[in-house]
Amino acid sequence: MPASRDHSTPLLTSGVLLLAAGFSRRFGAVKLGATLQNGDTVIARTLARIRATGAPLRVVTRPELQHLLLASGARSEELVLCADADLGMGHTLAAGMRALPAWEACLVCLGDMPFIQTDTYARLLQSLHGERITIPTFAGVRGNPVGFGAQWFASLRESTGDTGARDIVRGQPDSIDCVAVDDPAILKDIDTPDDLTRHQQS
Numbered sequence: 001m002p003a004s005r006d007h008s009t010p011l012l013t014s015g016v017l018l019l020a021a022g023f024s025r026r027f028g029a030v031k032l033g034a035t036l037q038n039g040d041t042v043i044a045r046t047l048a049r050i051r052a053t054g055a056p057l058r059v060v061t062r063p064e065l066q067h068l069l070l071a072s073g074a075r076s077e078e079l080v081l082c083a084d085a086d087l088g089m090g091h092t093l094a095a096g097m098r099a100l101p102a103w104e105a106c107l108v109c110l111g112d113m114p115f116i117q118t119d120t121y122a123r124l125l126q127s128l129h130g131e132r133i134t135i136p137t138f139a140g141v142r143g144n145p146v147g148f149g150a151q152w153f154a155s156l157r158e159s160t161g162d163t164g165a166r167d168i169v170r171g172q173p174d175s176i177d178c179v180a181v182d183d184p185a186i187l188k189d190i191d192t193p194d195d196l197t198r199h200q201q202s
Contacts, residue, residue, distance in 0.1 A: 015056035020111030045114035060096035090159035115185035143186030
């Protein structure tokens with residue numbers, strides 16, 4: 001049973017780190033620019049729902065996607081460019097972590113999960129703690145985004161390869177707070193065109 005966090009001392013500063021530097025190899029095109037049924041792009045919808053929380057935001061992308069991010073609602077001062085994103089998500093995460101302001105906790109979000117509700121992001125942000133890892137669950141299954149207290153920032157700044165923060169999460173089971181949410185979209189990332197079609201119809 002994960003330890004429950006102490007809500008008596010709220011965080012002074014926290015925010016969102018959005019990872020948006022993938023190469024969409026299984027999708028066959030830049031999936032962040034794929035169009036949803038309402039006309040939004042995947043990344044525009046993701047950005048809009050995160051921004052509606054009012055939380056500070058940093059967006060990690062690669063230089064060749066910079067124009068797409070700016071056209072989709074990102075602000076130039078929020079962008080962090082990762083020149084070695086081709087080496088894996090861990091490198092993207094590390095670049096973002098090195099560029100964070102003096103936050104006490106960070107919610108690490110993925111650009112290819114456009115169906116997560118704003119209320120879900122808000123609840124997770126409110127659950128962050130400087131010494132805990134926060135993971136949402138739906139029907140008992142863990143999903144994304146995942147929150148990290150500043151205690152883990154140094155390790156995250158050294159992330160490499162494709163595992164991202166998974167090794168840290170696996171190695172710290174006693175530091176995890178699971179937050180149950182009524183939002184199946186925390187389990188719905190987009191890797192292929194079929195994923196995009198299926199998730200919009202579910």
